[in-house]
Amino acid sequence: MVGEPLFDRLCLLGIGLIGSSIARVAKQRGDLARTIVAHARSAATLDRVRELGIADVVEPDAAKAVEGADCVIFCVPVGAYAGLMKVVAPHLAPGCIVSDVGSTKGSVVRDLLPLMPPGTHLVPAHPMAGTEHSGPDAGFAELFDGRYTMITPIPGGDPAAVEKIAEFWRRCGSMVETMDPVTHDKVVAIVSHLPHLIAFTICSTADDLAEETKEAVLKFAAGGFRDFTRIAASDPTMWRDVFLNNREALLEMLGRFVEDAHALGRAVRWGQAEYIEDRIQRGRKIRRGLIERHQA
């Protein structure tokens, strides 16, 4: 037996890894929305969504897609929010809840809030889930199971709208946390954005090596390097936008990291065994912290 759907008409703007995973959960459960509308820019993506049968309505026109929806979720790269919002804002239904799944939250408030029509509600959200794959075929209904979704409520916003989005994510299998956008952006800068920036960097450093060494790198990648390349396989447009839209926090963390890398490199140069061991021990301490919290 299926419970009362949370929304009547759910519109997903963008239907890649995250959007198509939401569509799949919604189809499977039946209690997220009565009707699922999917919008994407590319005809190929829309065709594929039709083939997959994961949406009830497939709509190439963003303005039409949001019409009559009581919930609209931005699932495009965060750099595309402002442009897309200009198109859809005049067509949002009264009372509509606008949410998103982007990895940066300060930029979302900056780009969406000023364009929200009176009587509509913005509830920024970030499901901390993903894989290195992208596109509508990459999604799966279990993606959000047991993963955190962070909600960054707008000060003075509608608590009922926040609770509906929280319930939405709980039904998707997520554990929901609320925090302010500044804290959010700082935390994801170190747990996610900086690791991705580092992984992209070391892979491109390897790509710049002389041909002979590069061949050997590919052959003997099984060390720590292989794990970095997996992270580095993620969607370029999405990550470009994340970096550009979490600039301050990311550069702050990158600065700290590079200082620490220099200090460790200096200790290696001067043979400071104790310093090196101390830094390695701190890494293990963090790992133990994760294991204790069942996050490892």
Next chain:
Amino acid sequence: MVGEPLFDRLCLLGIGLIGSSIARVAKQRGDLARTIVAHARSAATLDRVRELGIADVVEPDAAKAVEGADCVIFCVPVGAYAGLMKVVAPHLAPGCIVSDVGSTKGSVVRDLLPLMPPGTHLVPAHPMAGTEHSGPDAGFAELFDGRYTMITPIPGGDPAAVEKIAEFWRRCGSMVETMDPVTHDKVVAIVSHLPHLIAFTICSTADDLAEETKEAVLKFAAGGFRDFTRIAASDPTMWRDVFLNNREALLEMLGRFVEDAHALGRAVRWGQAEYIEDRIQRGRKIRRGLIERHQA
């Protein structure tokens, strides 16, 4: 039916993750050595090896351990080679093959070759296999299955000794490659040592954050960060020694990496979207290279 054993008496100096894995393969197969001798410094390790029953002889005295052995393999951190070699060299049997499993090869030639008695043979080797766990309980017989083992033969050394060590590793399940120590140290600097240095660094950067942020990092580590902490959980003494004994190549790769990280950070600061995308695309190219070579 078991084939003719390759060695009569195999002595493992050090019996942690790698040493105990070798002991386990040797016990299981029966065609690596007739007798397995295990030496370790700590009484607790030796007791545990006795309990595990993975060696025929457990010997706390290194000089006695190597007596009569036709193959001695150094399985201690590379920083301990020189000191241990001084102790065992006078006790090596004529014709004995001395090998090792260290992650640096230039330092092994530097530390062991001058002390080799006439008529004994040095064959440095490096099985590119491991986990983040350490100690005799961490080993398992399948550790080397399908993994590369690099041998860096000594110029003018005995080809028969090299072939015996190559066959040893093939019987352990490894694919064997030979190369010179300088190339070896450069390749592992980028595929393994730099990734570990980076992982240790980002974990200690996280450990330095304000208490509140650190708590959030531990809670929401599921992004790319968690993968880095796994790498960073590896044995501190071993990695300290690796860094110090591959100083030149590691600092060269760290220098390149930090330059590239700065360049990417600069592009983020100045909003250079194309540059960022290009660097991300290079990372994906490396990943595709791995997938084509079935190394991903």
